[in-house]
Amino acid sequence: MTQITLKTSVTAQGVGLHTGRKVTLTLNPAPVNHGVVFQRLDLERQPKIPALWDKVTDTKLCTLISNENGASVGTIEHLMAALRAANVDNVLVTLDGPEVPIMDGSAEPFHFLITCAGLKTQQAAKKRLHVQKTIRVQEGDKWAEFTPSNIASFDFEVDFDHPSIGQQQRNLTLLNGNFPSQISRARTFGFAHEVEYLRSVGLAQGGSLDNAIVLDREKILNESGLRFPDEFVRHKILDAVGDLYLAGLPIMGHYTGHKAGHALNNQLLHALFADPSSYVIA
Numbered sequence: 001m002t003q004i005t006l007k008t009s010v011t012a013q014g015v016g017l018h019t020g021r022k023v024t025l026t027l028n029p030a031p032v033n034h035g036v037v038f039q040r041l042d043l044e045r046q047p048k049i050p051a052l053w054d055k056v057t058d059t060k061l062c063t064l065i066s067n068e069n070g071a072s073v074g075t076i077e078h079l080m081a082a083l084r085a086a087n088v089d090n091v092l093v094t095l096d097g098p099e100v101p102i103m104d105g106s107a108e109p110f111h112f113l114i115t116c117a118g119l120k121t122q123q124a125a126k127k128r129l130h131v132q133k134t135i136r137v138q139e140g141d142k143w144a145e146f147t148p149s150n151i152a153s154f155d156f157e158v159d160f161d162h163p164s165i166g167q168q169q170r171n172l173t174l175l176n177g178n179f180p181s182q183i184s185r186a187r188t189f190g191f192a193h194e195v196e197y198l199r200s201v202g203l204a205q206g207g208s209l210d211n212a213i214v215l216d217r218e219k220i221l222n223e224s225g226l227r228f229p230d231e232f233v234r235h236k237i238l239d240a241v242g243d244l245y246l247a248g249l250p251i252m253g254h255y256t257g258h259k260a261g262h263a264l265n266n267q268l269l270h271a272l273f274a275d276p277s278s279y280v281i282a
């Protein structure tokens with residue numbers, strides 16, 4: 001297996017979920033051993049921020065990365081998931097705002113962009129991280145865990161006290177075609193009372209029923225309903241695929257998430273890299 005980049009550059013426009021402002025995003029081919037790097041074209045000196053676990057500075061509403069001067073890019077997780085699923089190792093993501101556009105709230109528009117650009121194999125061996133022992137992080141009744149496995153697989157369980165969600169469990173094996181067919185179209189979701197609060201403090205300005213599933217206390221407010229009966233747990237798997245690609249290379253191992261989110265996913269990477277006996281890179 002060799003490293004992979006894009007054949008050509010490809011551009012999309014959309015609004016940022018939190019700023020509500022229009023953002024132009026371009027995925028550009030990049031050389032071997034470059035990794036996934038974001039670049040803010042709208043800031044002085046056009047700073048670059050590598051998409052790595054130790055650059056994550058906020059996980060409350062999305063996964064946000066910053067450099068040492070405070071330049072940041074938020075809501076990177078759905079694009080990261082599409083890049084991971086397409087096996088893209090090297091890409092320079094340029095954008096003219098502080099957030100990756102939310103598009104339709106899923107990873108499908110990014111999967112489509114990558115497909116349009118096409119993939120190009122490069123003259124260097126692909127590196128992967130192989131999990132060697134169990135690593136677990138926990139916070140109250142929420143937890144996330146890696147166990148050794150020869151393939152990349154994900155188990156997730158959500159348990160929301162809400163009539164439209166409840167308990168949902170799903171597994172994904174990240175092999176060719178499973179992500180685009182089962183996971184990438186699953187949208188992000190939020191609760192109307194939370195959205196109202198976020199708006200009142202200047203966030204979620206770009207959020208709408210066009211880019212999220214929104215629920216009130218009893219039901220789903222989107223007129224067209226769900227894309228899958230268990231769209232919620234599918235989206236949580238999507239987030240985990242994206243968040244864990246911040247390892248900087250594909251992880252071969254089995255991930256289990258129980259009510260976990262961006263914060264625990266990042267803590268899991270911190271715990272993994274804190275213990276050099278827990279993985280081998282090859």
Ligand SMILES: [Zn+2]
Pocket residue numbers: 077078188235239
């Ligand atoms: Zn998400």
